Amino acid sequence: MIDKIKAHIAEVEAFSAKSKEEVETFRIKYLGKKGLLNEFFAEFKNVSKEEKKEYGQVVNTLKSLAQEKVNTLKSALVSTEERSGVYGDLSRPGEPIKLGSRHPVSIVKNKIVDIFSRIGFNVSEGPEIEDDWHNFTALNLPEYHPARDMQDTFFIQTDPDILLRTHTSSVQVRYMENNKPPIRTISPGRVYRNEAISARSHCFFHQVEGLYVDKGVSFADLKQTLQYFTTEMFGKSRIRLRPSYFPFTEPSAEVDVYWGLETETDYKMTKGTGWLEIMGCGMVDPNVLSNCGIDPEIYSGFAFGMGIDRVALLLHQIPDIRMLSENDIRFLEQFKSSL
Known part of the structure; x- marks a missing residue:
């Protein structure tokens, strides 16, 4: 079970997203009410005494990484949208600047x-x-x-x-x-x-x-x-x-x-x-x-x-x-x- 959790840790670290929808799907998968983390925490009672300490550490690590990944991706996508709203398509020709005139x-x-x-x-x-x-x-x-x-x-x-x-x-x-x-x-x-x-x-x-x-x-x-x-x-x-x-x-x-x-x-x-x-x-x-x-x-x-x-x-x-x-x-x- 510990190896399975470590595999998910590697998956979380490698995850990237191009839209808010992908981030939300990722969040639900790991942090939702029916997400994997709740399953892993529920499984804690069935772990042997010798493995409980290590098991708890890797589960908490997975939770921290998943939450941090969600926050980072959301911030990055918001910044990208703001830049897009201000500058638009940077490949488009620039708008001519209107010059004033002196009397x-x-x-x-x-x-x-x-x-x-x-x-x-x-x-x-x-x-x-x-x-x-x-x-x-x-x-x-x-x-x-x-x-x-x-x-x-x-x-x-x-x-x-x-x-x-x-x-x-x-x-x-x-x-x-x-x-x-x-x-x-x-x-x-x-x-x-x-x-x-x-x-x-x-x-x-x-x-x-x-x-x-x-x-x-x-x-x-x-x-x-x-x-x-x-x-x-x-x-x-x-x-x-x-x-x-x-x-x-x-x-x-x-x-x-x-x-x-x-x-x-x-x-x-x-x-x-x-x-x-x-x-x-x-x-x-x-x-x-x-x-x-x-x-x-x-x-x-x-x-x-x-x-x-x-x-x-x-x-x-x-x-x-x-x-x-x-x-x-x-x-x-x-x-x-x-x-």
Whole structure:
């Protein structure tokens, strides 16, 4: 009888199963109410005294091995099922990963930030709801100044001193108030103006403005900085500066880049001249420096600003500025491969 039990021990050790049904059949065979172990325990009373000790040991060994085998096989089968549920058939082709897309305004803004960061400009941000001082007065635009009419403004009805900022120059004022020269910063952000909405203009849009203040800063420094930017941004190295007027810079200029006349689109964009206006710039007015606590006798600086939306329309050949804010998924999905 002992040899018979040892044979079952060897059988239990060698047993394997590929399904829960096989494990359950094995369990019933050895550990069930009518299983072999109950028969062996019942036979214990008929064993001679000399063999009882050895008989009891081999029966207990068989019981322990059978119970351990059942537990091990069940755990293994559960783990296999979980992996199968998560990964499925590993031989099947993988599902394509859906890529998100960046907004064209974000693409252009990130590229501008990257270009200026290479020459030491950091990024500064400020509130979109501004006060009159930072948006107008500190920028050489006192109350009732006629140049304020250049920017139709959204004022807060309950407080005429609070408004939605019309440009990110207000961020530059805050930065100069809280930092000492040398200052080299760009300020991207959303701005608001009370304008009619059309294919070329909107009541809100995005700007990025740059500021450099230090000892001995000249107009030549401004021109070289803009030359570097247009070459990196557009691949166009030919620019021109036309005299213009901005209340917070003196002298002031409009910056044109020579786009060329190679296609019909070039003719339309440049009105047949080949030149395309991209931004305004100038030397920071001494009054602005004084308003921000910087001595204009010691320091000078230049500033520039451009519309991010306009550059996005230009680079991506987008015909209508309203497409940038309509959240049409068909339009946005075109920029999936853009960084």
